[in-house]
Amino acid sequence: MNIRFFPKKDCTASIWSGGLTYEYMIYPETARYSDRDFVFRVSSATIEKVPSKFTKFNGYHRYLVMLDNSLDIEVNKEKKVYEKFEIIEFNSDDEVTSYTKGIDFNWMVSEKTGNHKLQITQSNQNCNAQMILLFSLDTTLIKINEKPYDLERYDLLVIENPKKENIMLHFSNKCLYGTLESL
Numbered sequence: 001m002n003i004r005f006f007p008k009k010d011c012t013a014s015i016w017s018g019g020l021t022y023e024y025m026i027y028p029e030t031a032r033y034s035d036r037d038f039v040f041r042v043s044s045a046t047i048e049k050v051p052s053k054f055t056k057f058n059g060y061h062r063y064l065v066m067l068d069n070s071l072d073i074e075v076n077k078e079k080k081v082y083e084k085f086e087i088i089e090f091n092s093d094d095e096v097t098s099y100t101k102g103i104d105f106n107w108m109v110s111e112k113t114g115n116h117k118l119q120i121t122q123s124n125q126n127c128n129a130q131m132i133l134l135f136s137l138d139t140t141l142i143k144i145n146e147k148p149y150d151l152e153r154y155d156l157l158v159i160e161n162p163k164k165e166n167i168m169l170h171f172s173n174k175c176l177y178g179t180l181e182s183l
Contacts, residue, residue, distance in 0.1 A: 018052025060092035115181030133178035
């Protein structure tokens with residue numbers, strides 16, 4: 001088992017058409033965002049321009065969570081409204097336009113990767129997924145098999161668990177909890 005910490009303060013901003021994006025992690029590490037050859041990518045973005053068209057990625061499933069307010073969007077010309085911290089799922093090659101400014105969490109997963117999910121949790125979890133993502137929505141203490149990790153708001157912990165060992169997780173506050181069963 002390998003635990004990696006990605007603090008928000010260490011993320012470097014890149015420009016996208018609607019604002020800035022901060023990449024936390026791309027997997028595998030040899031993958032390149034511009035080549036669209038990754039298994040998954042975790043990022044956070046600012047939406048500063050209204051309307052903003054989301055970048056399309058053929059062959060990816062996308063999870064998006066607004067971190068600071070609700071989101072008015074249009075997905076393939078269908079209007080939708082999502083509340084703060086509500087998990088939004090869509091195909092990454094859909095036509096998506098945002099009519100709201102704000103900050104979001106993004107997780108893009110290759111459609112070739114099976115059994116992935118994202119939820120918000122504060123309850124204890126018992127997990128044996130191959131990859132576990134823990135994104136803090138506020139200052140949080142996370143215990144992984146009783147070992148404590150202090151996270152500031154919008155920090156990311158990633159647990160690589162190739163042997164699918166049983167892992168006990170305890171949260172002091174609400175977090176985004178993502179799992180990939182197989183890579």
